[in-house]
Amino acid sequence: MRTMSRATVLATGLLLATVWPALADKVTVTDVTGRQVEVEAPVKHVILGEGRQIYFLAALDKQNPFEHVVGWRDDLPKADPESYQAYLEKYPDIAKLPTFGGMKDGTFDIEQAVSLKPDVIMMNVDAKTATEEAGFIEKLDKVGIPLVYVDFREKPMQNTEPSMRIMGKLLGKEQLAEDFIKFRADSIKRVTDVLDEKKPEKPLVFIDRAGGYSDDCCMSFGDENFGKMVEIAGGINMAKDIIPGTFGVVNPEQIIASNPDQIIVTGGTWEAYVPGGDWVGLGYGADLIEARRKLENLTKRPAFTEVKAVQEGNFHAIWHQFYNNPYQFVAIQEIAKWLHPELFSDLDPEATFKELHERFLPLDYKPGYFVSLKDK
Incomplete structure (x- = not known):
């Protein structure tokens, strides 16, 4: 059996030291409610508390935004059937993804969620009251599943950027999130600059x-x-x-x-x-x-x-x-x-x-x- 040279051993050790933290780091994110949540990132298994969260997940993964989704709420086919059909044609396996009911209407199945062993559950902030009343955060804490709130609906002009940064950090796509945020800001500026000048x-x-x-x-x-x-x-x-x-x-x-x-x-x-x-x-x-x-x-x-x-x-x-x-x-x-x-x-x-x-x-x-x- 051939033994590795000292240089090879050092190179291998350096590679592992470089790669391993990226595979197993715990990061702390501050969600849109101000909660600090510790998550192992980059996340590999995600539950989307709303199917339409795929809108922002897609902006951070052009190749396959569903790659790490292990379950999602069942709203996208009903609320936006055109987008669902387009994604279904490109990613037919999404038809097999486990689906959930809503948190606010009491049909979210926490036992099913736990069985899927997600690294994180993304929940819209409008579900916060229902989540707290059901004691779901405490139940999830006991089995080591973090829940993070994002928001694109209640105060989207305030919370879109931090929500995108949260997802960028969790997915290991922080630069891509910043690129998107800049594109968004520049696009809005094309309106506001003219209005500020012309009044x-x-x-x-x-x-x-x-x-x-x-x-x-x-x-x-x-x-x-x-x-x-x-x-x-x-x-x-x-x-x-x-x-x-x-x-x-x-x-x-x-x-x-x-x-x-x-x-x-x-x-x-x-x-x-x-x-x-x-x-x-x-x-x-x-x-x-x-x-x-x-x-x-x-x-x-x-x-x-x-x-x-x-x-x-x-x-x-x-x-x-x-x-x-x-x-x-x-x-x-x-x-x-x-x-x-x-x-x-x-x-x-x-x-x-x-x-x-x-x-x-x-x-x-x-x-x-x-x-x-x-x-x-």
Whole structure:
């Protein structure tokens, strides 16, 4: 048997010393609630507390974002069937992934989660109260499974960057996370720099959250999420002083009295929830002709028929899931074009979204995310 030379032994030892910590290091992350959580990283087995967390996981793993996912919530096929189908075609094994119910509705199966032996469970911050009431963190601590909160929904303009950094650190993709954050910030700056310089008059905007999902009118956003996006894009969110939190309801009389200059409906294909509903079906590769037809139909709602936005054709729809992923900068660019077309004639949100796909995401870009009655 041949013995290794001293140089080979030293080189091997150096290699192990270099590689081993990367395989078995424990890192401490501060989640969006301020909890410090110790996790062995890079993580190899992850449970996604919401299926739509794949939006940010995909931005950090262009080759196979599902490689380390051992279980996920069952919401993506119902809430965003177009994206699910696209991922399914590229990664057919995701059909076999164990699925979970929601934490807030009490259908999350902790025993099943423990049996999958995850290195970490990623949970949205809106599930925090339900998680604590069920004592899940303590139960998971006993078996050595950390739970980390992220947020792209409650306060996305505040928590998207730290949430991306958390995932970057856990996956060992910290530089990629920073590259994404810079791309996002630069894309938003293309809007805010122009607005800061030109200081245009700000139109009054009503956001119809999931318009047509039900017969009731109207869900909207307070001073966060799409409400904040409208403000960044150079508008005044009509519901800012009506809704105290992120989500709430505005009655039809308030809309009529406020007479908004622009109306933006958030839409998606929600056949699984409301079969044959009046929702505007937007998403990956969506049929924009059909989406425009359904958008026009929503102008007949009693709250909208006489308002300025409808009369002047400033009635638009945007993909609802921008409210729940790190790609909000694309929505900000599109809203800015709607609100200030003369200032942003050269801005191309479709090109921005396409570049995002080319640089970071595993799917090829397909349009289907925006529609307007202004479209010819």
